[in-house]
Amino acid sequence: MATSMVNEIQLTKKDYKGRPSTLCQGCGHNSIASQIMAACFEMSIQPEELIKISGIGCSSKSPAYFMSRSFGFNGVHGRMPSLATGAIVANRSLKAIGISGDGDTASIGIGQFKHILRRNAPLVYIVENNGVYGLTKGQFSATADVGQELKYQGTNPFLPVDICMEAVASNCGFVARSFAGDPKQVKELIKAALVYKGTAVIDIISPCVTFNNRDESTKSYAWGRAHEDRLHDVTLVPLRNEIVVEYGPGEVLTVPMHDGSMLMLKKLGRKYDPADRVAALSLLEQARARQELVTGLIFYNPDQPSLQEVEDLIHVPLSQLPDELLRPAPETLEAIMADYR
Amino acid sequence: MKRERVGTAEKPSMVREPDQQIVNDFSIVVATVNGTGSQTANMALLRSLFRMGVPVNSRNLFPSNIQGLPTWFTIRASTREHFARSESTQILVLMNETTYEEDLAMLEPGSVCFYADHFEVEPKPPGVICYPMPVKDIVREASPPKQLRDYMTNMVYVGVIAEMLGIDLSEIQLALETHFQGNPKPVDLNMGIVDQAALWARENLTKEDPYVVRRDDKTRGKILIDGNTAAALGAIYGGLTFAAWYPITPASSLADGVLEYLPRLRRDPESDDATCAVIQAEDEISAIGMAIGAGWAGARAMTSTSGPGISLMAEFAGLAFFAEVPVVIWDVQRMGPSTGLPTRTSQGDILFVRFLGHGDTKQVMLLPGNMAECFEFGWRAFDIAERLQTPVFVLSDLDLGMNLWMSEPFTYPDEPMDRGKVLSAEDLDRIGEFARYRDVDGDGIPYRTLPGTNHPLAPWFARGTGHDESAFYSEDPEVWTRNIERLWRKMETAREYMPKPILRRGDTPEAVGIIVYGSTNPAVHEARHLLAEQGLPTDYLRIRAIPFTDEIETFIREHERIYVVEMNQDGQMRQLLQLEYPDQAVKLRSLTHNDGISLTGKWVADAVTAAEQN
Ligand SMILES: Cc1ncc(C[n+]2csc(CCOP(=O)(O)OP(=O)(O)O)c2C)c(N)n1
Ligand code: SF4
Numbered sequence A: 001m002a003t004s005m006v007n008e009i010q011l012t013k014k015d016y017k018g019r020p021s022t023l024c025q026g027c028g029h030n031s032i033a034s035q036i037m038a039a040c041f042e043m044s045i046q047p048e049e050l051i052k053i054s055g056i057g058c059s060s061k062s063p064a065y066f067m068s069r070s071f072g073f074n075g076v077h078g079r080m081p082s083l084a085t086g087a088i089v090a091n092r093s094l095k096a097i098g099i100s101g102d103g104d105t106a107s108i109g110i111g112q113f114k115h116i117l118r119r120n121a122p123l124v125y126i127v128e129n130n131g132v133y134g135l136t137k138g139q140f141s142a143t144a145d146v147g148q149e150l151k152y153q154g155t156n157p158f159l160p161v162d163i164c165m166e167a168v169a170s171n172c173g174f175v176a177r178s179f180a181g182d183p184k185q186v187k188e189l190i191k192a193a194l195v196y197k198g199t200a201v202i203d204i205i206s207p208c209v210t211f212n213n214r215d216e217s218t219k220s221y222a223w224g225r226a227h228e229d230r231l232h233d234v235t236l237v238p239l240r241n242e243i244v245v246e247y248g249p250g251e252v253l254t255v256p257m258h259d260g261s262m263l264m265l266k267k268l269g270r271k272y273d274p275a276d277r278v279a280a281l282s283l284l285e286q287a288r289a290r291q292e293l294v295t296g297l298i299f300y301n302p303d304q305p306s307l308q309e310v311e312d313l314i315h316v317p318l319s320q321l322p323d324e325l326l327r328p329a330p331e332t333l334e335a336i337m338a339d340y341r
Numbered sequence B: 001m002k003r004e005r006v007g008t009a010e011k012p013s014m015v016r017e018p019d020q021q022i023v024n025d026f027s028i029v030v031a032t033v034n035g036t037g038s039q040t041a042n043m044a045l046l047r048s049l050f051r052m053g054v055p056v057n058s059r060n061l062f063p064s065n066i067q068g069l070p071t072w073f074t075i076r077a078s079t080r081e082h083f084a085r086s087e088s089t090q091i092l093v094l095m096n097e098t099t100y101e102e103d104l105a106m107l108e109p110g111s112v113c114f115y116a117d118h119f120e121v122e123p124k125p126p127g128v129i130c131y132p133m134p135v136k137d138i139v140r141e142a143s144p145p146k147q148l149r150d151y152m153t154n155m156v157y158v159g160v161i162a163e164m165l166g167i168d169l170s171e172i173q174l175a176l177e178t179h180f181q182g183n184p185k186p187v188d189l190n191m192g193i194v195d196q197a198a199l200w201a202r203e204n205l206t207k208e209d210p211y212v213v214r215r216d217d218k219t220r221g222k223i224l225i226d227g228n229t230a231a232a233l234g235a236i237y238g239g240l241t242f243a244a245w246y247p248i249t250p251a252s253s254l255a256d257g258v259l260e261y262l263p264r265l266r267r268d269p270e271s272d273d274a275t276c277a278v279i280q281a282e283d284e285i286s287a288i289g290m291a292i293g294a295g296w297a298g299a300r301a302m303t304s305t306s307g308p309g310i311s312l313m314a315e316f317a318g319l320a321f322f323a324e325v326p327v328v329i330w331d332v333q334r335m336g337p338s339t340g341l342p343t344r345t346s347q348g349d350i351l352f353v354r355f356l357g358h359g360d361t362k363q364v365m366l367l368p369g370n371m372a373e374c375f376e377f378g379w380r381a382f383d384i385a386e387r388l389q390t391p392v393f394v395l396s397d398l399d400l401g402m403n404l405w406m407s408e409p410f411t412y413p414d415e416p417m418d419r420g421k422v423l424s425a426e427d428l429d430r431i432g433e434f435a436r437y438r439d440v441d442g443d444g445i446p447y448r449t450l451p452g453t454n455h456p457l458a459p460w461f462a463r464g465t466g467h468d469e470s471a472f473y474s475e476d477p478e479v480w481t482r483n484i485e486r487l488w489r490k491m492e493t494a495r496e497y498m499p500k501p502i503l504r505r506g507d508t509p510e511a512v513g514i515i516v517y518g519s520t521n522p523a524v525h526e527a528r529h530l531l532a533e534q535g536l537p538t539d540y541l542r543i544r545a546i547p548f549t550d551e552i553e554t555f556i557r558e559h560e561r562i563y564v565v566e567m568n569q570d571g572q573m574r575q576l577l578q579l580e581y582p583d584q585a586v587k588l589r590s591l592t593h594n595d596g597i598s599l600t601g602k603w604v605a606d607a608v609t610a611a612e613q614n
């Protein structure tokens, strides 16, 4: 698509651009940022109505490098989910993308990660997973492979945390894994996550070219290219678009999204139903045992109510309520005072 | 048990000559065991006194435990409205066998003791007027349902005391109706025991003590309420739209109050949908994180906690200060460090909160000293936070938050909500430019836009990293310095928006001034009376906010000696004053006492006297 092309709200790709990236050349996080811009452009999202929230890390810096016309909040290490929760409850009309790293989510932030899933606050939760702390110069993170070798720290003796496994265990209703070296899939999963009504977790293997890109690392480009095993071919067909591609019978699984969009999962090698939680867990377990990078939509459950639904909130964003709805009338205070006499 | 009537039908309280009576002026201590329903009994006594027009307040001294440990409930009736803890107890109610020996030690000759008569050793303190209460017999006589029996035992002392002091049983009945929100069954059951006990006392006890209750009109129009409920109401009338919290004593009841009143006060009349969200977070880091996210997005956001929670909030508090996000944090202080004494009061977080956050941080603080201020600062905190775009900490404590204090009814906010410098899309169209951290007005307060403002100029990037006027990342030393200097300028502007101190002084200043803040105020109020009686007149200033305002400096300068009274080890407020007015530092003397039990007027008066003699 040429930059001059406009989307449904008459914006060009340029309107989705961020500040120049200061991350290392070739860092996986940069390619994810590109796919976020592409996804939002293609989904015709009004940039001012999207918020970008992050923790701390190279990954968490990247919201500055996409969509400058969106509001952003680069918070504190491991606490992106709480900031995001408050913001989207305060203004329910906002779309929200949260960017985190494997350190930010699986180490210091594992508690907030688990609890935002429990609440199911509407958020695209992207973990840019490189198995290392990039910004503090290459220490092991909680997703580092056991036996992983690092320049300064030697060999990692501990088993890794599996972000997707944790998400499924926490009843997350949208759990996906992807690979920064597979831009089209990253983009389509982000598009689908953007129309999911609760928290959508996408664990994206995003190689750190500076500290953890040796071919034997499961977080490296070479490994990803050699071991990626796509569950299916993902395409999100937005609400207003027609389904143009023809599929043969049984070739595709169509998943209706909350806003009426369709997620098309075209079968590749195997038969896989992302609605089956037990299947999702055993898939993740097998992938771990076989050291495969299984990508795609691993688990999907549209039924759990979102935080907005649970809170029974007024449809006008709380941040836009007029004063009359915020301050009860004087008579009410008098009546309450009478109760304390 | 004797059953025959004693003497005439005349009330025992009439036995003494009126000029020997002490009317509406005493302190009752009820020593019970927690988890036995004593709260119902104590509230019945307190409310009936209050509704008979007797000025009262109460303090609950309770253990960090759910059931089975000693608690002491104090009711102080005072015609002069002296509501500090009283050092002397005139009337003691002994219901707890395990502590009664220590409890008796608090009595002076001439005071009164009501005791449950089934203790192994009968309490016989010399010079104390003792009334036995056949608690078990009376309960048996009234025969409440077996499973409720233990919870109703305490109603016996309510009936006996009512009879002996002259509290109207009809007021006890009404108080129970209030307590049980009109539910007749528990009211009748409890009242059955009260009646039984009162009857027994009438028939079997002869009044020997001077303490009586007489109807008065000194509480007309007033209310009896706790500071956490007052704060919750204040927040709701302040337009609270987002609250996140994590349970902790003594702050939990603030969130409870919000949850209790929201359905009634804050639903959209058309849709019946909620206009405020409350989330119980997984910890205090998350609670403040959510509140900051909400404040950034345009909500009136709040969190409430106590010391341990404040510790966890430190990093986020610094972020909100630096990124300039409005948020309100209630710290209902308790005794620390660490878990400390979680059910005891203290003013130990003053210094910590003032500088909460690493690096150069100054936090705005409000210091309510009574119920009306807990309410007022409850709403005003949002106006200040949004005006200044900064966190506002409201420092209450257990004494204010969890005890019932007498108060004037709350005044409805007399100012419209101040949403601060927020630019809309139309404003941006008109102005044609926007830089988030530019000091356009020279007061250090920049303009902000809210996420979702649909204008290409509106978006900005909030961050804890160094940033220039446009909120872009910057490591430039000059940019950093300029920004911090603007923040400091903003903190100067903040003084304008702070509640002014309360002053009590004559036309010419006395030699001695006393500075106080928060819940220690009643002790100072009483101490000034005592000191005046002893020939030492004092001037008074109560601080209600930090940063300080000019009146505080003037007060310090015009007095020879200043005593700063507070409940912490090292005189934290005094240190803040010394930092602010270094040339006055030697004048500022610290009077502190910090053992978890609120100060008495006598302690303050004695401490001032002793210091004056030095
Ligand atoms: C409370 C706190 N502790 C430590 C740090 C230092 N720190 C900054 S980034 C980071 C790790 C980031 O790792 P990750 O989330 O994996 O992001 P990456 O840089 O790898 O993208 C750490 C430990 C911090 N900023 N805050
Ligand atoms: S250090 Fe690693 S994670 Fe950080 S920017 Fe460079 S490549 Fe990316």
Ligand SMILES: [Mg+2]
Residues within 6 Å of the ligand: A057, A101, A102, A103, A128, A129, A130, A131, A132, A133, A134, A141
């Ligand atoms: Mg990392």
